[in-house]
Amino acid sequence: MTGDLHCHTTLSDGSLGIEEVIVQAKRMGLDFLAITDHDTLSSSSRAAILGERYGVKMIPAVELSAWDKKRDEKVHILCYAPQKPNRLEGLCLKSCRIRTECAKEMIEKVCQRYPITPEAVLKYTKGSKSIYKQHIMRALVNYGYATEIYGYVNDKLFSYPKGECLVTREYPDVNFVLDLIHSSKGVAVLAHPHMFKNTELMKELTEAGKLDGVECGHYSATPIQQAELREFCAENGLIATGGSDFHGLYNSTMTHIGSYVTDDENLEKLFKLISANAKKAKKSENPDA
Numbered sequence: 456m457t458g459d460l461h462c463h464t465t466l467s468d469g470s471l472g473i474e475e476v477i478v479q480a481k482r483m484g485l486d487f488l489a490i491t492d493h494d495t496l497s498s499s500s501r502a503a504i505l506g507e508r509y510g511v512k513m514i515p516a517v518e519l520s521a522w523d524k525k526r527d528e529k530v531h532i533l534c535y536a537p538q539k540p541n542r543l544e545g546l547c548l549k550s551c552r553i554r555t556e557c558a559k560e561m562i563e564k565v566c567q568r569y570p571i572t573p574e575a576v577l578k579y580t581k582g583s584k585s586i587y588k589q590h591i592m593r594a595l596v597n598y599g600y601a602t603e604i605y606g607y608v609n610d611k612l613f614s615y616p617k618g619e620c621l622v623t624r625e626y627p628d629v630n631f632v633l634d635l636i637h638s639s640k641g642v643a644v645l646a647h648p649h650m651f652k653n654t655e656l657m658k659e660l661t662e663a664g665k666l667d668g669v670e671c672g673h674y675s676a677t678p679i680q681q682a683e684l685r686e687f688c689a690e691n692g693l694i695a696t697g698g699s700d701f702h703g704l705y706n707s708t709m710t711h712i713g714s715y716v717t718d719d720e721n722l723e724k725l726f727k728l729i730s731a732n733a734k735k736a737k738k739s740e741n742p743d744a
């Protein structure tokens with residue numbers, strides 16, 4: 456029993472639709488799949504129907520944007536199976552609004568440097584809940600001002616922190632995001648801690664009892680780092696997840712659905728916690744039951 460617990464679709468910054476992603480998961484022989492689009496749970500209902508059709512069990516999920524104010528660094532938190540998803544709606548809308556405001560400013564800056572129009576970018580955002588740098592780069596590739604989504608032009612325009620057209624703002628505080636996840640009776644997993652230099656934050660959040668798990672299997676960590684993360688999870692009673700972080704055409708490195716997975720033991724831990732959260736949610740709705 457294996458599952459890829461981290462992938463994206465056209466609802467955020469992926470290039471494949473929900474059905475295409477699920478069909479590919481089936482081809483890869485996966486038992487479980489979590490679509491973790493950024494700051495939206497919009498895939499959940501359709502994914503459940505399509506998963507049943509193709510024989511892939513779907514886990515409702517979302518990748519939430521957050522900020523480590525102590526270190527002035529961004530953080531991504533994977534939330535699995537929130538029993539009260541409406542409690543995350545305001546947070547998701549706020550983060551999508553922040554991202555879109557930044558993107559519109561970046562598009563304006565890019566259009567001042569290259570003779571393209573905002574519409575050339577927006578044609579690639581249909582279905583997405585926000586606008587991403589990848590959409591801007593795709594327009595530049597399409598008009599011949601770059602030959603790839605990532606590379607020299609992307610680095611020049613959008614590299615952190617001094618890209619010529621980069622616009623960033625803080626997302627909601629990570630502690631607030633984690634508290635909201637647990638209020639929604641969801642499972643909170645720190646995504647790819649080595650990607651955003653979140654390892655010290657990981658230790659602090661674990662000591663505070665705010666994490667349920669850590670994404671250990673991810674392309675941003677070396678095999679040694681992945682082993683260290685798994686050891687950390689074992690020592691602290693955390694779920695050790697793995698996921699491809701698949702974006703299709705918009706992948707920043709070569710990765711495919713099923714390239715990193717969560718094993719049977721940790722899936723069982725995840726399902727056990729999801730079941731416990733479901734019981735708590737039901738009890739809170741029917742205290743006399």
